Amino acid sequence: MKKPIIVVGGIFLAVLAIRLVLAFMIPEFTYESYFHLRQVEHIVETGVPFYQDPLSYGGRELAFLPSFHYLAALFSLLLPLTLVAKILPNFLTALLIPITYLISKKITGHETGSFVAAFIAGFLPILYYTNGFVVNTLFLPLIFVAIYLYLNIEESAKKNDPKLMKHIYIYAAVFFLLCLTSPLAAIMLIGLGIYALLSFMEGKKVYRQEMEVMLFSGFLYTWVQFLFFKKSLLQEGISFVWQNIPSTIIAQYFPKFSLGVALVLVSIIPFLAGAVVVYRSLFQLKNEKSFLLISLVLATSILTWLRLIRFRQSLAFFSVVLAILFAAFYGDLEHYLQKTKFSHWQKYLLPITMFILLFSTVLPAINTARLQDLPSIEEVEAFAWIRENTPLSATVLATLDEGHLVTYYGKRKNLIDDRFMLVDDVETRFQSLTSLFTTKFRTEAIELAGKYSIEYFVLTPSAKEKYQLKKELPYITRRCFDTVYQNETTIFKIKCQLGPT
Amino acid sequence: MNAKSRPKMYENYVSHLLRHQKIYLCLLLVILTGLSLFSSYLQSKPLLMGGESYYYLSSAREELPYHPLTLLLKVIPGQIAFLLPLFISIGNVLLFYSLARKIKIPEKKVFFMVLFYILTPIFMFSSLAISSYSWYLLLLLLGTNQVLLENKKKYLGILPFLLAAWIDIFSGILLLIGIIAYFFIAKKSKDHFAIILIIGITAAIIIDAFLVKAPFFLGPFTVQDKTADLLSDLGSFSGVGVFALLLAVIGLVTSWQKKYIPLLLSVMTIFIASFMFNTHSIFFLSLLIIVLAASGFVDLWDQNWKLPFLRNAVMLLLLLGISFSAVAYVDRLSEYSPTALDQKTLEWMQRNTPEDAVVLSTPENSYYISYFAHRKPAFSLHRRYQQDYKLSQDIFSAFYIDELFPLLEENNISIIYVSEEMKRTFPQRQEFLFLLQNERFKLLYFTEEAEVWSFDEAKQ
Numbered sequence: 001m002k003k004p005i006i007v008v009g010g011i012f013l014a015v016l017a018i019r020l021v022l023a024f025m026i027p028e029f030t031y032e033s034y035f036h037l038r039q040v041e042h043i044v045e046t047g048v049p050f051y052q053d054p055l056s057y058g059g060r061e062l063a064f065l066p067s068f069h070y071l072a073a074l075f076s077l078l079l080p081l082t083l084v085a086k087i088l089p090n091f092l093t094a095l096l097i098p099i100t101y102l103i104s105k106k107i108t109g110h111e112t113g114s115f116v117a118a119f120i121a122g123f124l125p126i127l128y129y130t131n132g133f134v135v136n137t138l139f140l141p142l143i144f145v146a147i148y149l150y151l152n153i154e155e156s157a158k159k160n161d162p163k164l165m166k167h168i169y170i171y172a173a174v175f176f177l178l179c180l181t182s183p184l185a186a187i188m189l190i191g192l193g194i195y196a197l198l199s200f201m202e203g204k205k206v207y208r209q210e211m212e213v214m215l216f217s218g219f220l221y222t223w224v225q226f227l228f229f230k231k232s233l234l235q236e237g238i239s240f241v242w243q244n245i246p247s248t249i250i251a252q253y254f255p256k257f258s259l260g261v262a263l264v265l266v267s268i269i270p271f272l273a274g275a276v277v278v279y280r281s282l283f284q285l286k287n288e289k290s291f292l293l294i295s296l297v298l299a300t301s302i303l304t305w306l307r308l309i310r311f312r313q314s315l316a317f318f319s320v321v322l323a324i325l326f327a328a329f330y331g332d333l334e335h336y337l338q339k340t341k342f343s344h345w346q347k348y349l350l351p352i353t354m355f356i357l358l359f360s361t362v363l364p365a366i367n368t369a370r371l372q373d374l375p376s377i378e379e380v381e382a383f384a385w386i387r388e389n390t391p392l393s394a395t396v397l398a399t400l401d402e403g404h405l406v407t408y409y410g411k412r413k414n415l416i417d418d419r420f421m422l423v424d425d426v427e428t429r430f431q432s433l434t435s436l437f438t439t440k441f442r443t444e445a446i447e448l449a450g451k452y453s454i455e456y457f458v459l460t461p462s463a464k465e466k467y468q469l470k471k472e473l474p475y476i477t478r479r480c481f482d483t484v485y486q487n488e489t490t491i492f493k494i495k496c497q498l499g500p501t
Numbered sequence: 502m503n504a505k506s507r508p509k510m511y512e513n514y515v516s517h518l519l520r521h522q523k524i525y526l527c528l529l530l531v532i533l534t535g536l537s538l539f540s541s542y543l544q545s546k547p548l549l550m551g552g553e554s555y556y557y558l559s560s561a562r563e564e565l566p567y568h569p570l571t572l573l574l575k576v577i578p579g580q581i582a583f584l585l586p587l588f589i590s591i592g593n594v595l596l597f598y599s600l601a602r603k604i605k606i607p608e609k610k611v612f613f614m615v616l617f618y619i620l621t622p623i624f625m626f627s628s629l630a631i632s633s634y635s636w637y638l639l640l641l642l643l644g645t646n647q648v649l650l651e652n653k654k655k656y657l658g659i660l661p662f663l664l665a666a667w668i669d670i671f672s673g674i675l676l677l678i679g680i681i682a683y684f685f686i687a688k689k690s691k692d693h694f695a696i697i698l699i700i701g702i703t704a705a706i707i708i709d710a711f712l713v714k715a716p717f718f719l720g721p722f723t724v725q726d727k728t729a730d731l732l733s734d735l736g737s738f739s740g741v742g743v744f745a746l747l748l749a750v751i752g753l754v755t756s757w758q759k760k761y762i763p764l765l766l767s768v769m770t771i772f773i774a775s776f777m778f779n780t781h782s783i784f785f786l787s788l789l790i791i792v793l794a795a796s797g798f799v800d801l802w803d804q805n806w807k808l809p810f811l812r813n814a815v816m817l818l819l820l821l822g823i824s825f826s827a828v829a830y831v832d833r834l835s836e837y838s839p840t841a842l843d844q845k846t847l848e849w850m851q852r853n854t855p856e857d858a859v860v861l862s863t864p865e866n867s868y869y870i871s872y873f874a875h876r877k878p879a880f881s882l883h884r885r886y887q888q889d890y891k892l893s894q895d896i897f898s899a900f901y902i903d904e905l906f907p908l909l910e911e912n913n914i915s916i917i918y919v920s921e922e923m924k925r926t927f928p929q930r931q932e933f934l935f936l937l938q939n940e941r942f943k944l945l946y947f948t949e950e951a952e953v954w955s956f957d958e959a960k961q
Binding site: 157164165168169172208209212213215216218219220222223226227230233234235236237238 | 726728729734735736743744747801806807808810811812814815818819821822825826829833
């Protein structure tokens, strides 16, 4: 067997094993995952996703891209969904290892550097949310496959290679799937635009075939997004790009750039190495091979700066690009060492690098997995209790994060969850949610509960922590509320309602 | 069928389509308009749409006796007035074909210009609503076709041009600039005809401005939103689709090296500036966009693509994108006012409220109030946009009666029409709808989702 297959395959299997161990150590999923689990369940049952959700927000229309859910549904025909939800995202994320190797190898031609890059990609802390059943886990490998195929197209166009058409067909299929996976595919388009501009400025030839691919990608992306998000575009206008997130929490979704957080989540070594490579490629070496990756970094930075993509999503993409660029850094470092009187130390470069990476990347990655924001088993039990012990038509109050737990485990209507698009009164609902967890006045709480037909209030330890409640909700009294479930989590049933005065 | 015969067959289809494009495209226009009209008929909605239509219909009764459109509406029976916009649109298409033949625009380009015209939201809307700019385009095309005849018949072109100059000052000036540019810059001729035409148009503009006191722009008839009014896909009922705009950008890029680019850029600057000033003039900008889009589409098609697979995919995506925009727009048109409920309630208002009553509703409803209720609306956007827009904002976002009552009293408002749309979009528990609970308001009429309230004078 060839050495790259053994090494990259070895890293892939080791990373997959570590990720699966970490994932199975904790039985639950991240809060957002429950939305996707519900969609997959519905696809398995009916063949289509829940575009008309009867439970979320008490019944609403949803707009999202479904390819991740269909992929998971396909696997859950063979395995139980809970197992698929643990294995599939970790498998997909681990696929970044061979993809990173292939791109690094293509750009740098340096084998050892590419192995190191693949290793880094396997242990990026930002990608260690092992219990997340989220779309990003499909989006990231797909976008990097698309980048790799684009590099192949460029190479084939240059050499007039007959394999070009094969690459084009695969690229078209992958890019179509990418467009059906996440609107973040825009990163690729903006990156390609910057790449064309950068190439023009630096006098690098952009082949006609490349321009045709860019044009095709642009129109395909616009068309697919237009098909799926037409209604939110009509309803929310240009502000649909901010996904109708309530103004009070928009800063939480699009926080300002924090160097500290970035260094921890991307890991310091690839971050610094990436900065060096970008600087040298752009200003010293004019290294054309890295132009595409640098353009993608610039595209991500611009979109993050404009608050068009979430900070964590941009960091995830950014970190894989930095891992790829590390291969170039490693190659340059090796080359540099050869020219100095420390050239005999070159054989220690790989072990030293791996040793540093072990501390700066692997340990933070495992720590990230350990500290994931998940509901506790007891909380999940409380939400599952709702399903068995409340009327089918009941609406249940829980925090924003726990909204999907109400619909997934409880199978009951929620007041609000984090899918804001296409909701008319999202601001009012969010204010009402905050009031219901913070007000001291019983009349206000009862009025709001009546307005949204809320019958059950769930108070979990996470909710107490979030709203800094010492014990219970201040307006809870025996006269108006029955405690129907009591553990660490408490569930109240409302008895009173405001009558005419 | 072998592989070689397939491209041949494809070419045959294309040439057949291009040869009979006039029939096919006119048919498409009639079908799309017919679908919207049929949908309105099924919902018992008035068949004419938009504030501008009802502005002309009510003007035909009282004011604007000088305007060509109101004169026309005085002649046409009310029951078939809904056909007027469609005939104007068909006239525009047929006259454009005639013009294209005279100035030798390539067949393929003409096809896409007309196709995009038919599938562009603002022009689809102008087939269902009386639009002065659509009428202006008809007169312009009629005049140009005549002027290009180069014999005595060209003098017949003066009449449509004079009528076109009469619509508003902006379109008059636009026409004058166009005529001057054509005769003195493009044709470099200074014959009597050109001078007569220019003097005639100038006189018409002067009379229109100083004697008739016509506005610079006749509009807007809706509240303006600069981003949405440009792109119909962002929720407005005017403007163009996203794909047409993208294609127009490509068209502009591919035209960059051509000799007419200074002219194109000048026209574009004028249209963009006028759009920024008054979004009702989007009609002209949209015309330019579809011309550029058609040019961009044909240029893309004719490019020497290295990857024919991608060319076919791109062309298909573009056509699908533009068609989907159009279909989505036709679907949305069924929601556009006036609704059957608007008509029913406003007709009740005509029978049951004092004739001198001033009626408050959203600014967009003003023209329906004038036409169906025969009452004076509180707002008149096309006359005093800024002032009325601010007043409407102040009234509908007032939190307290101390803020609201003086505004209603100052403007002599005695009747309030709360439409279905207002009930759906205005907050129920605060601001205007909440303040209606005050004792000075009395519910006079309610039906399904619409209400009529009276606002009583303060007791001394």
